[in-house]
Amino acid sequence: MTVIEDLAPPPKVxxxxxxxxxxxxxxxxxxxxxxxxxxxxxTQIPFVVTLWYSFQSYFWDQPGGARFTGLSNYRAVFxxxxxxxxxxxxxxxxxxxxIVAMILGVALAVLLDRKFFGRGVVRTLIITPFLVMPAAAAxxxxxxxxxxxFGLLNYLLAxxxxxxVAWLSTHALxxxxxxxxxxxxxxxxxIVLAGLQSQPTETLEAAKVDGAGAFATFRELTLPHLRPYIxxxxxxxxxxxxxxxxAVRLMTNGGPGTSTTNLPFxxxxxxxxxxxxxxxxxxxxxxxxxxxxxxTFALRMFARVFQFEEASx
Amino acid sequence: MTATTxxxxxxxxxxxxxxxxxxxxxxxxxxxxxxxxxxxxTAFKPESAAETWPPxxxxxxxxxxxxxxxxxxxxxxxxxxxxxxxxxILVLLLAVPAAYALSVRPIKxxxxxxxxxxxxxxxxxxxxxGPLYVIALHVxxxxxxxLMIILYTAMNLPLAIWMIRSFMLEVPTELLEAARLxxxxxxxxxxxxxxxxxxxxLVSTALICVIFAWNELFLAINLTVTNAATLPMFLIxxxxxxGLFIAHLCAAATIASIPxxxxxxxxxxxxxxxxxxxxxK
Numbered sequence: 306m307t308v309i310e311d312l313a314p315p316p317k318v319x320x321x322x323x324x325x326x327x328x329x330x331x332x333x334x335x336x337x338x339x340x341x342x343x344x345x346x347x348t349q350i351p352f353v354v355t356l357w358y359s360f361q362s363y364f365w366d367q368p369g370g371a372r373f374t375g376l377s378n379y380r381a382v383f384x385x386x387x388x389x390x391x392x393x394x395x396x397x398x399x400x401x402x403x404i405v406a407m408i409l410g411v412a413l414a415v416l417l418d419r420k421f422f423g424r425g426v427v428r429t430l431i432i433t434p435f436l437v438m439p440a441a442a443a444x445x446x447x448x449x450x451x452x453x454x455f456g457l458l459n460y461l462l463a464x465x466x467x468x469x470v471a472w473l474s475t476h477a478l479x480x481x482x483x484x485x486x487x488x489x490x491x492x493x494x495x496i497v498l499a500g501l502q503s504q505p506t507e508t509l510e511a512a513k514v515d516g517a518g519a520f521a522t523f524r525e526l527t528l529p530h531l532r533p534y535i536x537x538x539x540x541x542x543x544x545x546x547x548x549x550x551x552a553v554r555l556m557t558n559g560g561p562g563t564s565t566t567n568l569p570f571x572x573x574x575x576x577x578x579x580x581x582x583x584x585x586x587x588x589x590x591x592x593x594x595x596x597x598x599x600x601t602f603a604l605r606m607f608a609r610v611f612q613f614e615e616a617s618x
Numbered sequence: 619m620t621a622t623t624x625x626x627x628x629x630x631x632x633x634x635x636x637x638x639x640x641x642x643x644x645x646x647x648x649x650x651x652x653x654x655x656x657x658x659x660t661a662f663k664p665e666s667a668a669e670t671w672p673p674x675x676x677x678x679x680x681x682x683x684x685x686x687x688x689x690x691x692x693x694x695x696x697x698x699x700x701x702x703x704x705x706x707i708l709v710l711l712l713a714v715p716a717a718y719a720l721s722v723r724p725i726k727x728x729x730x731x732x733x734x735x736x737x738x739x740x741x742x743x744x745x746x747x748g749p750l751y752v753i754a755l756h757v758x759x760x761x762x763x764x765l766m767i768i769l770y771t772a773m774n775l776p777l778a779i780w781m782i783r784s785f786m787l788e789v790p791t792e793l794l795e796a797a798r799l800x801x802x803x804x805x806x807x808x809x810x811x812x813x814x815x816x817x818x819x820l821v822s823t824a825l826i827c828v829i830f831a832w833n834e835l836f837l838a839i840n841l842t843v844t845n846a847a848t849l850p851m852f853l854i855x856x857x858x859x860x861g862l863f864i865a866h867l868c869a870a871a872t873i874a875s876i877p878x879x880x881x882x883x884x885x886x887x888x889x890x891x892x893x894x895x896x897x898x899k
Contacts, residue, residue, distance in 0.1 A: 330725070330726065332723075332804070333719055333723050333724065333725045333726075334719065334725050335719070336715030336716060336718050336719040336804075337715070337716050337719035337720065337725060337731060339712050339715065339716070340712040340713060340715070340716035340735075340775060340779065341716070341731070341734075343712055343771070343772070343775070344734075344735060344738055344772060344775060344776070347768060347769065347771070347772035348738045348741065348743075348772050349738075350753070351743075351746035351749050351750045351753060352741065352745070352746050354746070354749040354752070354753060355745065355746045355748070355749045357749075358748065358749050358752070365752075413646065416639070416642065416643050416646065417643070419639050419643075420636065420639075421636055421639040421640040421643050422636070422640045423640065423643075423644065424643070426647075427643045427644060427646075427647040428886070429883055429886070430647040430648070430650060430651040431646070431647050431650050431651075432882065432883075432886065432889070433650070433651060433654050433879060433882075433883075434650055434651075434653070434654065435882070436829070436875070436878050436879045436881075436882035436883075437654060437657075437875045437878075437879065438832070438833045438849070438850060438853070438871070438874050438875045438878060439833055439835065439850075440833070440835045440850035440853050440854065440874075441657070441850075441853055441870075441871035441872075441874050441875045442653070444853055444854075444857060444867055444871060445653060445656070445657045445867070445868065445871055446653060448857075448863075448864055448867065449656055449657065449660050449668075449864050449867070449868060450653055450656065452864075454669075454671060455669050455670055455671045455673060455864075457652070457656050457673055460671075460672055460673050461652075487650070487653070490650070491650070492893060495889060495890045495893065496890065496893070496894060496898060498890075499890050499894075499898045500898075534898070537894055537897055537898075541893065541894065541895075544739060544740055547742065548742055548743075548744060548836070550744070550835065550836045551835045551836070551850070554835075554839070555854065568742070568744065569742070569744040569836065572744050572745065572747055572748075573744070573747065573836075573839075573840065575748070576747055576748040576751065576840065577840070581748075582748040582749070582751075582752060585747070585748040586748055586749055588745075589744075589745030589746055589747070589748070589749075590745070592742055592744070592745040593741060593742070593745050596740060596741060596742055596745075599740075600737060600740040600741075603740060604733060604736070604737060604740075607733075607736065608733075
């Protein structure tokens with residue numbers, strides 16, 4: 306029932322006629338133009354302006370406006386340990402959260418793929434964390450769940466010898482990552498589950514008849530089948546998780562110290578606390594370059610996941 | 619005799635196996651659901667019962683914190699609704715023709731078009747937040763709902779185009795051909811053939827856009843103050859500098875989260891398709 310869509314060329318309904326092709330070409334382009342122009346204006350212009358400001362000194366709490374300073378903003382960015390730290394932390398947070406969420410997602414999907422009593426309800430309960438407003442989730446985790454004095458987690462873990470741990474001071478990064486995993490495991494589960502349910506039952510039954518064990522069947526048949534789904538989940542999860550801001554801002558405010566400051570939070574601080582538009586812009590440009598490097602790989606993966614065929618005219 | 623015992627035993631094993639899976643699955647589901655449950659439960663507590671050790675599970679439920687949360691929520695709720703609904707409508711208006719031009723009657727470089735849109739999702743908007751603030755200031759849109767609508771539209775447009783395109787590709791070619799033989803132009807083809815068929819798809823696209831716009835915080839926190847502050851901002855304001863606040867916070871968080879949770883529960887099926895941008899049906 307569920308299949309990864311084959312991004313094959315769309316059906317060619319009408320045979321293209323050479324004579325009218327020029328006019329036809331514009332008629333075809335016309336419906337695309339509003340969305341294209343809108344996207345270029347709203348998403349690309351801010352980046353061009355960012356590039357411009359990255360060469361300016363501009364603090365908006367000071368009079369006088371912007372003035373050209375050459376590369377000094379970039380020099381500041383590259384020598385700023387907080388910036389470098391936030392890049393590393395972004396990578397650690399995203400990678401850990403995506404990988405753990407995917408492993409849990411596969412396990413949960415295998416579980417949900419079985420027949421048991423109340424499957425629909427269990428599925429609904431499991432996807433709920435993904436639907437909770439991230440700001441609400443972050444705030445509920447921050448105090449009602451993780452508070453050292455009356456948080457629920459300490460109470461639930463008390464039988465295991467946990468005694469009033471101040472999670473957000475002693476395990477800040479881990480706590481933020483746990484919340485990211487909690488919110489994104491359902492996403493991975495849903496995508497992998499769709500993959501499991503698209504697996505033809507005949508192959509599995511044939512394997513069973515041939516005497517293959519459950520684990521061997523999973524490794525040799527199911528995992529290869531799931532591969533594009535897992536790749537898709539990792540890719541989309543990374544796109545969203547690298548921008549995680551709510552959990553950092555509302556649970557730890559980047560701290561203690563800078564121990565949970567990731568890139569989005571660093572940029573937010575540059576603009577809101579340091580009023581340094583130029584510095585933030587330079588950091589932004591560096592961020593964009595880093596993203597482009599990663600995105601090039603990601604786009605290639607995307608193309609593969611969607612099983613693109615050779616370009617067709 | 620032995621055959622019946624064997625059959626009975628195998629049935630027993632199958633049954634106990636299923637019971638085992640049921641217990642395991644429910645245990646996992648409850649672990650995942652506990653924070654949500656705790657949020658809702660705490661919202662019904664009086665503030666004095668919310669901050670206790672050990673945590674209270676039995677208490678006299680009260681609506682007082684909900685009442686308190688609702689009083690300050692009005693403007694935030696209005697802003698959230700306008701920004702969410704407005705941006706979703708604008709997204710659909712832009713995405714439907716664009717998806718058409720990338721699927722039914724495709725432009726020559728439809729693949730490049732598709733990838734241009736998806737690549738804008740990969741550019742981190744956080745990188746441009748300072749300049750975005752300055753631009754908004756200059757065009758006098760800072761702290762306005764219009765600005766939120768404009769940005770949320772750009773945020774959701776790529777996703778909507780990919781998703782709607784996947785629905786349009788499912789429209790049977792024979793129907794399109796028949797319509798064209800009847801002399802239907804592009805507009806009639808769209809209105810009388812495509813739109814009726816993809817309307818369930820449009821609904822699920824809209825739901826996904828609603829979820830993302832409703833939950834957005836980063837742009838709101840940077841670009842709004844009071845005139846356009848949305849519900850996530852209200853949540854932040856419900857955490858005071860001092861004093862007891864847990865029950866109050868949970869009541870506010872519950873109210874803010876409930877609409878999307880219910881929408882998501884109803885739209886579980888289309889959720890997968892939307893989140894994978896139409897890749898998984």
